[in-house]
Amino acid sequence: MVNWKRSLLFTALAAFVAGVMFTGGTVLAGRLGLTGGANPLTPRVAEADPIGTSTVADIASQAGPAVVKIDTVLVSSDSSNPFFNDPFFRQFFGGAPFQMQPQVEHGIGSGFIISKDGYILTNEHVIDGAEKITVTIQGQPKPLPAQVVGKDYSLDLAVLKVNAGQSLPTLTLGNSDSMRVGDWVVAIGNPYGLDHTVTVGVISAKGRPVSVGNRQYKNLLQTDASINPGNSGGPLLNMAGQVIGINTAVAEQAQGIGFAIPTSTVQQVLSQLMKGETVAHPWLGVQMESIDRQIADQLGLNSTSGALVVNVVPGSPADDAGLQQGDVIVKFGDQAINSPDDLAGAISSAKVGQRVVLTIYRDGQSRYVPVTLGQAPEQ
16 A cells, blocks of 8 residues: 555556456467466466567556555554643643544555455555555446455565455466566556556566565566556566566655566465465574674674674574574575675575574684574564
8 A cells, every 4th residue: 555644665556467367358368378277266377478469558458457446544543742642741631622533544555356256466565554445446336345365564465355246357477587677567557546557667677675664575576667656566567468566666766666576476475365374484583784894804704795693583593593693694504695685585585494504603713503494473
């Protein structure tokens, strides 16, 4: 959700451009390499690489019906008057005449339908904290109430469910790994409430790590297709109309720098989210910093490679394994660790319960520390 009062960093291009559910269009299921005989109530995933001969107009007209607008309502008791939270003020004047009125905020975002029976994929931040969620679908006489089926904060993904009383158009999940830098992409969404806005660009880069607030994205697609507030949660599509990313964030001070969560990430957890299951994330339990030349000299290191442990979370797997502040992690199993990002990536690629031997430097000596990764606490 891009909340007008909250964050303008999050914005997603809802580009519902996979018109594979419509037999009258030019993008037919056979061309898309869809799984044959699949359950019509489950998401459709392309098995073959796209042919990609559709025009932007083809994609927009075929995908548009599966693009949805998501409206949210958040109610907060926060007040802008600092006296309301002052105990001395309440003691002398009492609370009754100055009761804080609930602050109602409205947010807007995008999403897309992934199954005929009304499952919708979007960003977690689109619906975060919402007390009421409604979804507007083309052809429906009024917005439909939506329930959150599953969500994951770290991955910024959420699945909603609506009951439309009829079969709905859907989009197909394509293969983001097959996309190349420079490939054309299309986005359709609801920027600033302007529903079904179509934008076009290219894949500018792959595998981008981006930090937004407390979220650490590790493998985003970068695109120059226009992304604005209200687009969050919508799909980024290839020229065959397959979803290859969920538009998620935009660089606030830049032009033409937007980011999308690749479908390779989505497909790893989608079945869990649709079942309402908690996604298990491996966890070590350390805070890390990069090593500069000054720190390396202080620690007696020959290089600036590695991840410096600046804090160990009590009761975490790292704490149980005996890691200490000041340790420098240089290997995760057989994988060399040159930076904190390397370590974060290695951990995220591992599994909960996996036993790994870390190679560390402590007091000028190399040591081997076995550790069993735990499950990250919910945020």
